[in-house]
Amino acid sequence: MSLRKQTPSDFLKQIIGRPVVVKLNSGVDYRGVLACLDGYMNIAIEQTEEYVNGQLKNKYGDAFLRGNNAPIAISFPNMR
Numbered sequence: 001m002s003l004r005k006q007t008p009s010d011f012l013k014q015i016i017g018r019p020v021v022v023k024l025n026s027g028v029d030y031r032g033v034l035a036c037l038d039g040y041m042n043i044a045i046e047q048t049e050e051y052v053n054g055q056l057k058n059k060y061g062d063a064f065l066r067g068n069n070a071p072i073a074i075s076f077p078n079m080r
Helices: 008-014
Strands: 019-023 028-037 043-052 055-065 073-075
Touching: 019 043, 028 055
Parallel strands: none
Antiparallel strands: 019 028, 019 073, 028 043, 043 055
């Protein structure tokens, strides 16, 4: 069995269009569908929901998160 090495850029291209949770250093979570991102970790999300302390605070259609809000953690919830 041969494993192909994948760059982070390759991986990120594969998750476009999938549900994500973006956790900012401020403690705010944004959940939605990953629309795009760039080399500076600027992130565009569709169907965005904003959570503060686990509570839904706002719903946005599209959101743009600047990469300078680092550290940023992106998780990928199970798709159903």
